[in-house]
Amino acid sequence: MNKGFAQQITEKSHENVNKCLQCLKCTSGCPIASWMDYKPNQINRMIQMGYRDKVLGSSTIWLCVGCQTCVTRCPMKIDIPHLMDSLREIAVSEKVSGEPNITIFHQLFLNSVKKWGRAHELELIGLYKLKSRQLFQDMDLGKQMFLKGKLKILPDMAGKRDMKQMFKDVKKHNG
Numbered sequence: 001m002n003k004g005f006a007q008q009i010t011e012k013s014h015e016n017v018n019k020c021l022q023c024l025k026c027t028s029g030c031p032i033a034s035w036m037d038y039k040p041n042q043i044n045r046m047i048q049m050g051y052r053d054k055v056l057g058s059s060t061i062w063l064c065v066g067c068q069t070c071v072t073r074c075p076m077k078i079d080i081p082h083l084m085d086s087l088r089e090i091a092v093s094e095k096v097s098g099e100p101n102i103t104i105f106h107q108l109f110l111n112s113v114k115k116w117g118r119a120h121e122l123e124l125i126g127l128y129k130l131k132s133r134q135l136f137q138d139m140d141l142g143k144q145m146f147l148k149g150k151l152k153i154l155p156d157m158a159g160k161r162d163m164k165q166m167f168k169d170v171k172k173h174n175g
């Protein structure tokens with residue numbers, strides 16, 4: 001148990017999990033809850049209890065799609081997707097993940113957006129397949145997308161300068 005964990009998360013996310021009433025309104029409305037190893041309300045409770053390793057190693061923090069359903073239902077207005085973002089940031093910095101392939105995709109996607117201004121799907125798919133070692137999965141689908149012109153050979157760099165500035169600003173803001 002890590003008694004300072006709840007404090008660390010509150011400082012990072014500006015969301016106070018100690019306000020959680022365990023009413024389960026978040027979990028009962030969450031479209032992804034059935035696939036999560038711990039439900040959103042359980043993650044809150046585990047943060048309160050200081051179960052740092054379990055929370056950071058959970059699949060939940062990577063499966064949350066940020067749909068905001070829980071936020072609109074929560075009587076205490078706790079922004080769970082915002083909490084999940086903070087938890088993911090800590091997990092990435094500590095190199096732990098309950099869903100390694102999602103973590104790989106997440107990092108490759110951000111790298112692609114930073115490099116080109118928007119995601120370059122063809123490069124992203126290639127790198128993801130290499131890193132996740134799923135080389136031949138979905139080959140037919142990829143071929144069909146390519147033939148229909150959905151996967152461009154060259155990246156679209158229209159927003160590159162703005163995106164680079166945005167990454168710089170975020171880095172400066174986070175210290």
Ligand code: SF4
Pocket residue numbers: 026029030031032033040063064065066067068069070071080081
């Ligand atoms: S934001 Fe995440 S936790 Fe909240 S309802 Fe959507 S998927 Fe579930």
Ligand code: SF4
Pocket residue numbers: 019020021022023024025026027040041044070073074075076077078
């Ligand atoms: S809806 Fe809000 S108060 Fe209720 S369990 Fe979920 S986070 Fe806690």
